Amino acid sequence: MPEIRNYTLNFGPQHPAAHGVLRLVLEMDGEVIERADPHIGLLHRATEKLAESKPYNQSIGYMDRLDYVSMMCNEHGYVLAMEKLMNINVPERAQYIRVMFDEITRILNHLLWIGTHALDVGAMTMFLYAFREREDLMDAYEAVSGARLHATYYRPGGVARDLPDSMPQYEKSKWSSQRKVDKLNQNRQGSLLDFLEDFTKRFPAYVDEYETLLTDNRIWKQRTVDIGIVSPERAKALGFTGPMLRGSGVAWDLRKKQPYEVYDKLDFDIPVGTNGDCYDRYLVRVQEMRESNRIIKQCIDWLRKNDGIILTDNHKIAPPKREEMKSDMESLIHHFKLFTEGFCLPEGEAYAAVEHPKGEFGCYLISDGANKPYRLKVRVPGFAHLSAMDEMARGHMLADVVAIIGTQDIVFGEIDR
Amino acid sequence: MNVQELSQALASTFSSQLQSNVVVQNDVYGEVTIEVMPKDALAVFTTLRDDAALDFDQLTDICGVDYSEYGAVEWETESSTNTGFSRGVEPATSARLRFGEDIEPTNSGRPRFAVVYHLLSVTLNHRLRVRVYCDSEAVPVVPSVIELWPAANWYEREAFDLYGIIFEGHPDLRRILTDYGFVGHPFRKDFPLIGHVEMKYDEQQKRVVYQPVTIEPRVLVPRVIRDDGRFNGPEEASAEAEKTDA
Numbered sequence: 072m073p074e075i076r077n078y079t080l081n082f083g084p085q086h087p088a089a090h091g092v093l094r095l096v097l098e099m100d101g102e103v104i105e106r107a108d109p110h111i112g113l114l115h116r117a118t119e120k121l122a123e124s125k126p127y128n129q130s131i132g133y134m135d136r137l138d139y140v141s142m143m144c145n146e147h148g149y150v151l152a153m154e155k156l157m158n159i160n161v162p163e164r165a166q167y168i169r170v171m172f173d174e175i176t177r178i179l180n181h182l183l184w185i186g187t188h189a190l191d192v193g194a195m196t197m198f199l200y201a202f203r204e205r206e207d208l209m210d211a212y213e214a215v216s217g218a219r220l221h222a223t224y225y226r227p228g229g230v231a232r233d234l235p236d237s238m239p240q241y242e243k244s245k246w247s248s249q250r251k252v253d254k255l256n257q258n259r260q261g262s263l264l265d266f267l268e269d270f271t272k273r274f275p276a277y278v279d280e281y282e283t284l285l286t287d288n289r290i291w292k293q294r295t296v297d298i299g300i301v302s303p304e305r306a307k308a309l310g311f312t313g314p315m316l317r318g319s320g321v322a323w324d325l326r327k328k329q330p331y332e333v334y335d336k337l338d339f340d341i342p343v344g345t346n347g348d349c350y351d352r353y354l355v356r357v358q359e360m361r362e363s364n365r366i367i368k369q370c371i372d373w374l375r376k377n378d379g380i381i382l383t384d385n386h387k388i389a390p391p392k393r394e395e396m397k398s399d400m401e402s403l404i405h406h407f408k409l410f411t412e413g414f415c416l417p418e419g420e421a422y423a424a425v426e427h428p429k430g431e432f433g434c435y436l437i438s439d440g441a442n443k444p445y446r447l448k449v450r451v452p453g454f455a456h457l458s459a460m461d462e463m464a465r466g467h468m469l470a471d472v473v474a475i476i477g478t479q480d481i482v483f484g485e486i487d488r
Numbered sequence: 489m490n491v492q493e494l495s496q497a498l499a500s501t502f503s504s505q506l507q508s509n510v511v512v513q514n515d516v517y518g519e520v521t522i523e524v525m526p527k528d529a530l531a532v533f534t535t536l537r538d539d540a541a542l543d544f545d546q547l548t549d550i551c552g553v554d555y556s557e558y559g560a561v562e563w564e565t566e567s568s569t570n571t572g573f574s575r576g577v578e579p580a581t582s583a584r585l586r587f588g589e590d591i592e593p594t595n596s597g598r599p600r601f602a603v604v605y606h607l608l609s610v611t612l613n614h615r616l617r618v619r620v621y622c623d624s625e626a627v628p629v630v631p632s633v634i635e636l637w638p639a640a641n642w643y644e645r646e647a648f649d650l651y652g653i654i655f656e657g658h659p660d661l662r663r664i665l666t667d668y669g670f671v672g673h674p675f676r677k678d679f680p681l682i683g684h685v686e687m688k689y690d691e692q693q694k695r696v697v698y699q700p701v702t703i704e705p706r707v708l709v710p711r712v713i714r715d716d717g718r719f720n721g722p723e724e725a726s727a728e729a730e731k732t733d734a
Contacts, residue, residue, distance in 0.1 A: 112665035117674060124681050126709050155517050307545045307610055310639025316610075323610050415714045421517045422606055422617065424548075435551055435606065439559045439596075440713045448551035450606070458642035487665060 077105065080469070084113055088191045088473045091483035095460070097472065104472060107464040109457055114487040122447040126413025127153055128227070130447070135221035137449060138485035141180040142212075143172045144427045145485075146225040148449075151331060151423035152434035153227040156416045159388065164379040165229035166332040171370035172215070172224070173332075173425070174363040175267075178274075179208050180428035180480075181360050185281060188353070188477035192294045197284060204277055207270050214238050214263045228383030234374065236262045264371050271368045278360055285353070295349035299463040299475040302347060309462070310455035313430025314359065315479065318344035318352035325426035339366050349478040356480075359428075388414055413442040429453055429480050451485040491518050494614050497541045498522060502532070521617040529620050530631045536607060536616070537636050544607040544616060547633065550643035551604040552651035557677040558596035562710035585680035585705060601628040601653055622653060632657035650675035680705060 080097040083089035092113035098106040118137060122130040134145040147169060154161065161169075186201030209219040214235050216222035224231050238259035241252045258269045285291045301311065306319040316323050324341045326334040342358035344351030382389045390409050391402040418440040424433035430452025437446040456479040463475050498520065524532045536544045585591060593600070601622040608615050622628030632655035634640045644655040645664040652673035655661060663670060672679055682705050690697045 112663075112667070115665045120675055120681065124707070129709075158517075308638050310547055310637070321610060328613050412709060412712060415712070419516060420521075420617075422519060422615070431548065433549065433606070435549065435604070437553065440715060441561065441711050442709070442714075443711050445558060446551070446553050448549065448604075450549040454642060454646075455639050458639065462638075 082472065088476060090187065090476055090481045092487075093457075093476070093481065093483065095472070097464075097469070099469065102468050104464045104467055104469065107461045107472065109460050111457065111483070112487050114483045116488065118488045119447050119449060122444055124443065126442045127416065127444060128409070128413050130444070131225065132221060132223040134449075135223060136484055137451065137488060138180075138427065138429065138432070138453070138482050139220065140183045140482055141176045141428045142220060142222050143169075143176045143224060144180075144425060144432060146223070147173060148423060148425045148427070148432045148434045150225045150227050151425060152421050152436045153416065155421040155423050156419055156436060156438055157227065157388065159228055159383055159385060161229055161332075162380045162383065163333070164233075164374065164377060165381045167370050167373050167377075168230050168234065168381060169225060170332050170334060170337070171267075171367055171374070172212075174366045174370070175208050175211055177363045177428040178360050178367075179205055181356050181363075182208075184356065184428075184477075184480045185285075185353075188474075188480075189285060189291070191473045191477045193290060194284065194288070197281065200277070200280060200284075204274070207266075210239065210259075211263060211267055211270075214266070226382060226389060228385065228389045229381050231382070233381045234263045238263060238266050264375060267367060268371050271364050271371070274364050275361060278357060278364075282357060286357075292350060294470075294474050295353060295478070297346070298349045298467065298471050299478060300346060300348045301459070301463065305462070306347065309459040311430070311459070312452050312455070313427065314352055314355045315430060315452075315456055317342065318355045319347035320345055325424055325431060329424070331423075331425060337366050337369050339363075349474050352478050415440060415442045416444075424450070427452060429482070429485075430456070432485075449485075449488060451488065453479070453481055453486045457481055457486055490614075491520055494520050494542075494616065498616075501535060501539055501542065519615065519617060521619060523619045523621070526620055526623060526630045529618075530633070532618070533605075533633050533636055536618070542616075543609045543612050546608045546610055547637035547639045547643070548606040548608045548615070549604075550640060550647055551606070552647035552653050552675065553602045553604055554600060554651060554675065554677045555596055555598050555602060556593040556600045557591060558594055558598070559713070560591075560594045560711070561713050562707065563712045565712055565714060585678070585682075589680075591678045599623065600625045601651060603630050603647060603653060605633070628653045629656055631655070634658055649673070652676065 078099045080099050082093075082095035082097055084092040084094040089095065094110040094113065096108040096110060097104055118133050122133060131146055131149060134149045135142040137145045182201040182205050186198040189197035212222050213219045216224040216231065238261070240259055241247065241255045243249050243252050247255075259266055301309070301315070301319050303319045303321045306316050306321060311319070312323070320343055322341055322343045325331070327341055339362045342355045342362070344355050386402070386405040390406055391399070395402040396406045416436075416438040418438055420435070420437045422433055422435045424431050431450065432452060433450035435448040435450065436444055439445040460475065460479070464472050467475070536542050599621040603620045603622070605618040605620070606615065607618065620630050622630055628651070630653060632640065632644055634644065634657065641658075641660070642664060644658050645660070645662060647653050648655060648661050649663040649665050650673055666674060672684060674683070682701050682703055684701065685698045686701045686703075687696055687698055689695070
């Protein structure tokens, strides 16, 4: 009789399925997980401490780098907390632009999630499909902010600039012929809104494609059904939010329950799972993509019909236009003060949360009246989800750990901060 | 449940039980905060979770706070001396600290360390903030709430790692975000922003070594507190918003 030993297995930090820099110490009994101990912090950049040393408006860009696949939603949480403390109103057009880009971001995030999750579980095609659509949405990011990933687009009191009238174009090069370039540029002839409208028309068919590949796929179901089951009570106790909580059957969505911006004026549904396993969370997220598409459509319609300012004209918070600065003394002073010193927030504390693609993203700001935050605490959804890894993985096989990491939609930028 | 109802529910629940030890603060920004002593914390949290009118079934966040520099400024703008206004270049705050230097704590009248809990009731749809001030500055201790909400596990480890706050009753209080073998608690205000040590590969010893930091701390924008009343009153803000919408 051979001696049976338990193994301690190091999973990551350099493992393609570890989604970045997760080091998972697994105690194994054969191929069954006895205990999972995630070691995190390998990407810790002390964002919160850095924010304490910078004026409020200079930290917006750091928020992009938290969850680096849903950039604008992070910014949204941060500017909402500031706006709460400042007690200012955001122009309605800016609110619609924010909501539209929040939903674009949600699709971006879910596309990356579905691509990588399926890739980890063994479906290569999904990855290629998802990145094809991500390209279009990142072009929308580029058109509006100049950056494809780290946009730094939201500002306290609105957004940085209005939606552009033209889209960036592909150019002819050694590798792409004029004919190919013309074809790529075909839907980029109009404004950003035209481009996005075209996208929203195409997108439901793409989601159908994903579902054809996965939803009834035997291998996909074998790998996800009944894996990582979390009961609704446990999900609440473990601090789950977003699709992780909804997958367990709790109809909780901040966009509906504690609406911010203009979500209460929009028509959309909240998909909810029943079993709380990886497959249900997959279904919830796929349906969320369709709902986001609906919201984007409504925002496009509104934005076409209504014009207006996109940034508050309170120049103590938002800079005046650059042309004004050249001729108007007052504007010059505002410009100078805003970009050298920033603005001071009144003393107090506020917590503002948004429904981030992964769950509840909250910013807790403590201000002592200075131009820098006294303390900024970022509440990220992934932190609570990953802390439940031990409970979710226990008793499963080693290969299921990969499925569980995938279903938790882990991004280390936000977990390690 | 709206904020007023929640405040009333809190007041009625805790009036009989723990009178003066629970301070219900007013609802600025539509948020309710209560302050609790560490010795009562566990009882209060249990009530918050189990009372049917409160029913806080989810712990959203735990946040450590170091109040030792609360209200400190690097640049005096209120009044000038006979040499003019200050230049905002004196080394005073944590952003400028060098290796081995200390900061001078401001007297904000509160204990140095606090733990702030954010609670959420998914069932009743309301939020609450609970602040627990630690009694001791040298060894800040608060009871662990891991038995009430398992989500507290990593949040408490994080607050311990970054602030050195000890959560009594936590079964596995290890560091979580900092490196293996890290010394100190980096989010404390007396921990320099540039850190204490840096790591490099030593050619002679053929291994990675730690040494005191060599970079200079610098502050591009001095910390300044201005109270010019620009955000005064919701009336002005709403008047401004009307102007904006027009």
